[in-house]
Amino acid sequence: MLSPDAIAQFSSTLRGRMVQPGDADYDEARRVYNAMIDRTPRFIVRCRDVADVISSVNFAREQSLLLAVRGGAHNGGGLGTCDDGLVIDLSGLKGIRVDAQARTVRVEGGCTWGDVDHATHAFGMATPCGIISTTGVGGLTLGGGIGHLSRKCGLSVDNLLEADVVLADGSLVIANADTNPDLYWALRGGGGNFGVVTSFVFRLHPVSMVVAGPTFWALEDSAAVLRWYRDFIVKAPEDLNGFFAFTSVPPVAPFPEALHGRPVCGVIWCYTGPAENADAVFKPVREFGTPLLHGVQPMPFPVLNGAFDGLYPPGHQWYWRADFVNELSDAAIAEHVRFGAQMPTGQSTMHLYPIDGAAHRAKASDTPFSYRDATWAEVIVGVSPDPQDAPKITAWTKNYWDALHPYSAGGAYVNMMMDEGDERIRASYRDNYPRLAQIKRQYDPNNLFRVNQNIRPN
Known part of the structure; x- marks a missing residue:
């Protein structure tokens, strides 16, 4: 039990606002990016400066309160909030x-x-x-x-x-x-x-202007595309990044209407090298198979980094699973093809992010991020705006992960894990x-x- 005097004293130390249950903006203040997460903190402190952070940490420690820290509130597992504790909301620290x-x-x-x-x-x-x-x-x-x-x-x-x-x-x-x-x-x-x-x-x-965008192929070509991609990307110049994705074409411009909503496989590219070399770099991409769309073009880097914002706004249901991957075997590709054909919603997806090149230059012990020998970080995500879809997006994600995990390197990128237990955390940090x-x-x-x-x- 917290005394009113202790709460009042804490509040008096803050420049920012302390939000509590019953306040008009409490539900808005407790909301996080993943609508599958529904927590009810006792206090949310919207910090305005470092002094507010210090006061909040001291109060949580002295009062034995569960403490969560929230920046962008994107954490898939809801680890930027908590029940009955104190949330430090950093969103006001924007310098x-x-x-x-x-x-x-x-x-x-x-x-x-x-x-x-x-x-x-x-x-x-x-x-x-x-x-x-x-x-x-x-x-x-x-x-x-x-x-x-x-x-x-x-x-x-x-x-x-x-x-x-x-x-x-x-x-x-x-x-x-x-x-x-x-x-x-x-x-x-x-x-x-x-x-x-x-x-x-x-x-x-x-890095300022990049040559970037998606190349999409028909979903039925995904096995061939994955086999081509696993060899192509590791030999590509480091100026070229491209992550593989199972996705559905967003039903908006500039995508052709004929493709709107169509499930596809593809690669989202980012080329940071000399613009005059881009045509040669992308020549083998354009010539592989029969692309449905090759939407690569020059753009400012911030445009690329914000390209998915509209597709994944706050307030949708999310369920994540992840792994690191060293090699894409034919057997693993067969499982990807099987589950890629079963995407439960238009926003559900699987990404393979390449983490070779410059990311391989550090040794495993140089930072806690130990999978410096992995080639990809794989994430499987069930997403839907409809709460009624939560069971099916969760089941698809778990089943997909269960089928692929035997082909993984063992651990996962911690930013893309749910609450999966101590053993998973240890596997992700290894030695x-x-x-x-x-x-x-x-x-x-x-x-x-x-x-x-x-x-x-x-």
């Missing part, structure tokens, strides 16, 4: 500062990747992010950060230079290669286990788990930060 001379950007913890793209594109630069611009910077980065630039520039964590972190004891520390280096190591893939990151500093790359647990003991010995893919301190 961004680009240092064009140093080629870095400082990003506060409430920013989305669309915010970052907007700021850095003005300087002709970008940093590795995901594939949907409404995704929060913090959650994606702390789990690794896979996206359109992975083969060219590495993962988000490979480009994280520094972080400001509020620890479980309420102190604010800097983590970089020289200051708190163990914490800096742990943040680069260890998730939100070690504190609240209130700002990040990323390395920037000269890095003991070091992560040791650092957890040092910085959060009582496991205050446990609403996540939790690394236990004991």
Whole structure:
């Protein structure tokens, strides 16, 4: 039981607003991206500055409250919220500062990747992010950060230079290669286990205009396309990224009306090399099989990174499963073909994100993201705007994953996991788990930060 005096005292320390059950905006404030997640926190603190974060961490610790941290609220498993506890909502921390001379950007913890793209594109630069611009910077980065630039520039964590972190004891520390280096190591893939990151500093790359877009083939050609893709992408120049997808053609312009709603297989491309070389790079793509659509064209990088935003707005039902993959065997391809033909809704999908190229340059022990030998990060996602579809999208996703998991590398990208238990988390960090647990003991010995893919301190 919390005393009214304690609550009033806590509220008086905040610049931001504390939202509680019964407030007019409570339901809006507790809502997260995945509508399958329906939690009822006791407090939601819409932080305006770092001091609000410190006060919230101290209050949660002192009152023994379950604590969740929310940035972009995209987490598939709903790990940015909780029942009966306190949610630190960072969405008000939106500051961004680009240092064009140093080629870095400082990003506060409430920013989305669309915010970052907007700021850095003005300087002709970008940093590795995901594939949907409404995704929060913090959650994606702390789990690794896979996206359109992975083969060219590495993962988000490979480009994280520094972080400001509020620890479980309420102190604010800097983590970089020289200051708190163990914490800096742990943040680069260890998730939100070690504190609240209130700002990040990323390395920037000269990425501005890209040649990008989808190539779609008929669904019945998917076995041949997958066999071609598994060989093509690993030999392609690192300037070319392309993730394979089972999907349905969105029923909107600029897609041809004849294709609207049609289930297809395809690859979503991003080429960052010299524009004059693009025709030659894409020549084998255009010439493979009989594409239904080759929609590759020059565009600003932020346009590509926001291309899926309208297709996947907040408020839909989501169920995720994921794995890392070393090789695409013919047997695995046969299972992909079987389940790709059974997509339960138009927004359900399977993606194979390549994580070779620059992402392979780090050793497995350089960051907690240990699958540096994997070729792809696979994610299977059931999606629907209709709550009545929740059982069928969940069943399709689980059955698909069960069929493919025997062909996987064992663990998964933690950003694309549901609440799947301790064994799955350990499998995803492999030999890095003991070091992560040791650092957890040092910085959060009582496991205050446990609403996540939790690394236990004991």
